[in-house]
Amino acid sequence: MGTVFSFDVRGESAGAEGAEAAVDAAANWLHxxxxxxxxxxxxxxxxRLARGELTAGDCDPLIAEVLALCEAxxxxxxxxxxxxxxGALDPTGLVKGWAVERASRLLAARGLGDTCINGGGxxxxxxxxxxxxxxxxxxxxxxxxxxxxxxxxxxxxxxxATSGTAERGCHVLDPRTGAPxxxxxxxxxxxxxxxxxxxxxxxxxxxxxxxxxxxxxxxPDVEAFAVEPSGRTWCTAGFREFAxxx
Numbered sequence: 001m002g003t004v005f006s007f008d009v010r011g012e013s014a015g016a017e018g019a020e021a022a023v024d025a026a027a028n029w030l031h032x033x034x035x036x037x038x039x040x041x042x043x044x045x046x047x048r049l050a051r052g053e054l055t056a057g058d059c060d061p062l063i064a065e066v067l068a069l070c071e072a073x074x075x076x077x078x079x080x081x082x083x084x085x086x087g088a089l090d091p092t093g094l095v096k097g098w099a100v101e102r103a104s105r106l107l108a109a110r111g112l113g114d115t116c117i118n119g120g121g122x123x124x125x126x127x128x129x130x131x132x133x134x135x136x137x138x139x140x141x142x143x144x145x146x147x148x149x150x151x152x153x154x155x156x157x158x159x160x161a162t163s164g165t166a167e168r169g170c171h172v173l174d175p176r177t178g179a180p181x182x183x184x185x186x187x188x189x190x191x192x193x194x195x196x197x198x199x200x201x202x203x204x205x206x207x208x209x210x211x212x213x214x215x216x217x218x219x220p221d222v223e224a225f226a227v228e229p230s231g232r233t234w235c236t237a238g239f240r241e242f243a244x245x246x
Contacts, residue, residue, distance in 0.1 A: 003120030010114040022110035050089040073200040081204035082175035097199025142187040159195030163206035183209030
């Protein structure tokens, strides 16, 4: 998927050997997802599907599962989340978050309930860092590299996804035009229970630009924090329940 993944696993409920086996299984799952969905790999099923060499019915059932999730996200976002622009098929605005959330569930099913999985800056949290101490996740300042604009705390399941220009430039496009968003944000971070939705909504919100605030406020169980190119920031009504804002 063109990025780095890391695991932070706490607690000893599964034992050292059990924990190692669980992390190996989660890593193998991510490698499987990469092999199926990577558009960097011309032999992947997603690449072949995009070229018209396969139909969805010819592919691994996980392809159909992800495309169905993408279709639902497109409907829920009034088309601002989309797998297609300029005729290209690209589900990467959702698939990484989905893969990481599933990896987190895999660890939990094997007795590892206190974990943090980071996939290229998009994070799925589960449980707590230590007894009585929540996970603390910094949100990078897209305008001042190395600085943080907020710190999110969680002692339960929480997905944290950011779309912005700091790391990869403007890689999220307006699905209506195929061009960078006209009413752009420098970054937008979305919090939801699961990273699948957080990833999709962060992508849609960045594509939508500054007008995304009202839409994000209306989504149930979703909070967000955005940085505008001017340096001005805004957040949804409940965001400060999770975060310390600088």
